[in-house]
Amino acid sequence: MPKRRESIAELQAKIASLENLRPELGDDIVNQKIDELRARIQASGASAKSRKRASQRGQSLHSGDSSVAVQGDINDSAIFHAQTIVIADRFWRGQTASLPVPDLKQATASYLAYLVDRHNYLSLKGMGVADRIPLRLPLLDVYVPLKARLELPEGETWKRDLSLAGRLPTDEDSQPLRLSEPLPLLNILSQRSGLIILGDPGAGKTTFLKYLALLLARGEGRLVGLEDRLPILLPLAAYANALQEADVRLDDFIAEYFSDIGADHSIGPMLAEALRAGRALILLDGLDEVRDLNLRNTVVERVMDFFAFHRRPGNKFVLTSRIVGYRAVRPSAEGLLECTLVDFDDSEIEEFVQRWMAAIEKQAQGDTDVARGDADQDRRELLDAIYQNAGVRRLASTPLLLTILALMKRQGVTLPERRVQLYDQYVTTLLSTWNRARSLSGRAPSRDLDELQTVRVLAPLALWMHEISPGVGLVKREELGRKLEEIFKEQGSPSPANAARQFLQDVREHAALLLERGPGEFGFIHLTFEEYLSAAALALKGQGEAKPIAEALLRHVGEQAWRETTLLTIGYIGVRQQLSKVAGEVVELLAGSKDGAPGEAAVLAGEAVLDTWPGGVPLQSKDRVLLALAPTMQKAEVHPDLRRRAGLLLGRLGWRPPDLDRFMEIAAGEFLFGAKKDKVRIENRFWIAKYPVTNGQFARFVQAGGYQTRALWSDIGWAWRTGKYDERTLETIERDWLDHRPQTRRNAPYFWYNIELGNPIFPVVGVSWYEAEAYCNWLAKNVVAVPDGYTVRLPNTTEWEFAARGQNGHEYPWGDGFDKTAANTWDSDIQDAGLGGTTAVCTFPQGTSPAGAWDMSGNVWEWTCSWYDDDRRYRVVRGGSWIGYQWFARAAFCNWSIPLTFNDDLGFRVAIAPLESL
Template sequence: MKKRTWLIAAFLVLIPTLFLFWLSWEVQPALPAPWNNALIILGLVVAGVLAALSGIADTLQIAERLGGRQAADRDGEEAVPQVGERGIHVGGAADVVISGDDNVVLVLQQASQKFLDTLSRPEPDLAEASRRYFQFLLTKYRNLDFRGMGVSDRLPLRLELLEMYVPLQARIERPKGETWVRDLRLAGRKPGEEEAEIIGERVSERPVLELLQKHSGLIILGDPGAGKTTFLKYLALLLALGQGEALGLGPRLPVLLPLSDYANQLSNGNVPLDTYIETYYRQAVSDNGEFPVAKLLQTALAQGRALILLDGLDEVRQEHLRRTVVDRVEDFFALQKQRGNKFVLTSRLVGYKEVRPAADDLQECTLMDFGEEEIAQFTRQWTRAVARAAHGQTKQAAFDAAQEEADLLAAIHKNPGVHRLAANPLMLTILAVMKRQDVVLPERRVELYEQYVKTMLKHWNLARGLGKRQAHDLDVVETVRVLAPLALWMHETSPGKGLVKEGAMRRQLTQIYRDRGVADPEPVARQLLEDTHKETAMLLERGMGQYGFIHLTFQEYLAAVGIAQKGQLGIEPVVQSLAARIDDPNWHEVIQLTIGYLGIVQGYETAASQVVQSLLAQKPGEAGQVEVLMGMTACDVGEHGLTPACRQAVVDALLAAIVDDERVTAAQRAAAGDTLARLGDPRPEVMDVDAMRFCYVPPGPF
């Protein structure tokens, strides 16, 4: 309620109260019986009425706050409650915080009542069942999970998922007559042939939530870290808080399940999906037999008030089980959608084609990488949430958040490589965690990639879906020594896409261990694949029988490390590897990272400089190409990655390329000029206005 309304209400209560006080003090003693007693009774009645009115007003205000019916925020969106450490945070213009565990209980009770109001003749015990069920969802999913991302114990990172969530965009199938709006990138790479076939001509970008509102079922496809599981948790949380109307779905019972666990049950016998749902939640929620979770789920499904959230079809490893799971889901969907229930299923792209469901009103979509707007929104929400966790709702928190936001965005936009990583929600989160941990984010991306790889290999035992976690420490140095030549082979085999067949990769990894002198390399190779898949998710199965790194950047960085490893006894193998690939754009990033790794990470600036000067002397590839590439490398590694003599040699090579109009194309000469400007053009006639040569142009047409 508005402030003015409360001032008026207070005035209306205060005036009659003062009047009654005056009557009881001055008039009542002077009146004869029975009028004096009548006046006392009248005062009590009026006071009771005023108290009742005040209580009703308070109740209405609390109901407004708990129900999320505050004024819409500045963008005109409906306010959504968010659960804090000991209360509910309601967004919007009022930005109200309703503290206390009791109010959390009230919100859950209200959400339960909203859901029950949509049911036809609900049984009495469903009220407590739904409240406890919503409490379970709230407890399980309300905070973001930072385990395995290198978060130190000293930093209290208990951030609400609802406060941090950034709406996802997805491509759906292209309407006839439309063309591609922009090149599609998945985890920093172009889609492979199979992925492109699955995606088809999807170009029309829509909010994922909008697609769910319009269709009975939604299949969400995307790479690891794209936000598939987070979206399901977001839906479950808001429905548990009674915000179905805000989602455009109405009050519903969210049912979130890992399909990998269902597949395990199917491997042991014929288990219908509805039976599995009841068993899963009875074991997860119930602490005794008195909680009728099965009856709650049955009632919601029977009356069309359920939202079934099926996570991780790709996590079903065996193809025959995956087909069986899809068959059961299709049958279940066909029956339940007629009752009004809705479905969401998530999967990676690779391996999906073989088991693609076919059903009416089942919409497929592919998640997009974050764009500039989403990156900025995440950064703003992240810095504000972390500052509030540390300092509360204070001016200091606001100041710190603004400073952190500016610093983080600057780190993201400083070079294209970091920006590519930030387009993936998971990679952006890890970057933000590293920044918040007082890790000074290097300006040179080769150092940042090194920190990323070490963080993921050392700390991340995070399961990407809803299943159980395992913990297994990896030897970071030894793992990098093995992954580097493997990444180099993968980049040679599948440049720019990074997908290789499992069998070929196992053979290559076995050969790497054999070359390292391992007596029995096959089980060691198998264990490394299992560790990097389950414990780090650095190298993972993207689909049926195909592996790749979680982001193309890591393949490029580790491939560069693999090339640098060849130079332990001399630079010639490194020079030969780089010279052979100067003309291939898929290798330009690897070439720059190789020289950066030698000069910055390993500290061998003399060796890095010899590689650069050897390439400039050989002039491989298109005329002017190597000069431009070495100039970009010199800009990237900075002053301490190459010797001063090498940097001068690069400048001289660029100056020569600019004026070599017989051998170098105009496009390459322009690129050389741009690179020289970044590196530092030494020519005074170009950089100094006083030294510039001007010619007189007479007035008139010319």
């Protein structure tokens, strides 16, 4: 019932809006639209069952008759279509015309309504993934503005990623530093009468034209620096078809092209009048889709004639093309400017993901708080997937790839681990589905590439390029031609030279996977494709046998340029070919190998398992790799980077120390306390947790509703949790911490969603003292059995130090001298390697305390229950951290922090100890 009242209120509000438009629209139109809306109010009295059924039909493009599916959209757009008359009236107001102005207004309103209906929603045809997912995403909601440089690249795309092989960049590699600064494309257009936009496939050229057409059709051109203009959007391939039949002028073709859009009024004369008045924006899409060079030259000649004539009254023009084949017909005319689209930067990627996730969840759940929360979670997860892997990040620089990423995320594909599926989908999209569907003309390409045959050629070619020039991605044209001939000869081609020449032309023009990257140099459009197709070649060469594949990969263990190819090879076998047993045998051979530096092959095997699990390798193979990773993490002779990566992998693959929940008993007794080594006695035995609390352990508290359970929190802790604490008169330092963590971020640790800091066997960080206290209370009530007179709490500072240094007063848990291999501090081996972060709590057996506790020096500061000062403003923290030097990691060192703090180097461990006032 509330939803029904809301719907009626919306309809009544629309009626009121129409009344306000009565002076401009006239009584006849307003009365007609109001009658329609009142009829809808009466119809809303239908049964709940009928409403639900109609709602379900309106949300899906694939749930029955299409006329029913979009009926809601048609009704909801009725007012806007009425407003097109207002826009048309504004457009022609004050204009002198050779046609009656009322007819022009009616034709213009019909035409604008057509454009809105045609381009209001983003087209997802040809994406493969989207074809099976009903989505209607408003283009204006998801569009991210593009940028361009006012120049052309040396080759057929910008140079990218030429120094990934670990070599120093040459002057040639640094060429992008000498390029002009990218400018917003809308700014360029607003200042020029003619613009040619060049770009890679999937860079957003056609969508940009649709965006312009839609904005202007809605009367919103001024929002992007364009005055009221009539947009005329058409594909040049359609014009080329017409030229093959007769030598038709572009003016005449435009009138003919829009003659059959279902309008009640003649569109052609109206468009001609707009051109005569200098009020049009001509949007010509896809010069590259005119495949025949002679015909493409003819199209360019006719377009330049059109431009020269219609530019004089003040019309604007935009033409788009891929770079491939453009130079052969490069137009030249006064007032015409060329620009080339550039890749998205990080901020634009983040805006794209935010807009897409918000639009998807809004369609699925409506404009609700739940939808916004889910969208924010999806946004974080997808951005993590993009930034975790260099290959994914490289491809995420274009709207097409980001679209496929977003759709695969919606479909539940795990990224970046299952990126082999992403790359496979992207290659398929470029070679077939999108290449056919992208064109505004609706025409299939003149030569349709056979996907399987194309990959059969590209894969061995990519492997050859990767072997002779790993990580660089460039070869000379002559060498490329000879290799293609060799491949076609091996595959039995009767004319290898002709086949090679035709293949290179086709794959450049139709898929743009392999392009001229500089004068006489060819490479894949992104290095990622070279890596992926090299992996496909290795997998296919193995023919289902693990040993030859493993031998080929082991030759390159330790070579950074081969790391991603190795992972993708195993992913291709296990996921793409679904030969999980073979993939499992390969990772086992890797894990047991001594190739490369100590532990390197084992970590590579672990990363491959992570990419393919679950399903890509058998459980037995996964377990064997875990057995190799655990000692890799803990051995001092293994490079610190590999030790930390081994810990990350173990956590993400589900391994846990078997004694993770163990407490170490510490008998009552006397020990040497503090820097002065005063004798202090502990009167009662207690137990200290063997490890700091991990994210995996803390997750049980979160999942059990610990943040929502008032009984687990102290009064002041609950005030902090619910935001009441913020209302107090506070010191500046407290206010700063609260401002950086609003109440909405106090329902989980601050770094809970960070892929590394949140690893299940890494110490939980980003927790205030109050959260640590609540966790202890939950543990006492739900998990740990404690003796009478004892409780689960944070250790006090004396207990903590006794557990860390033992009775003899050692400087560090392991002894009196600092050992760089025994702890994670700023001057330890781990941080000397520039890793900058926490490590798994079970990384350093060398740093074990006399009581058997791990990680009491470095990694994270640990909260205690002791006050640091008599005013009870600061709590004692102990142990040092990955940010601190060895001095702070001494067992005797005592530091402090306000209870609100939530740093990324601050955690805690628990104790079972006598009851104590906190």
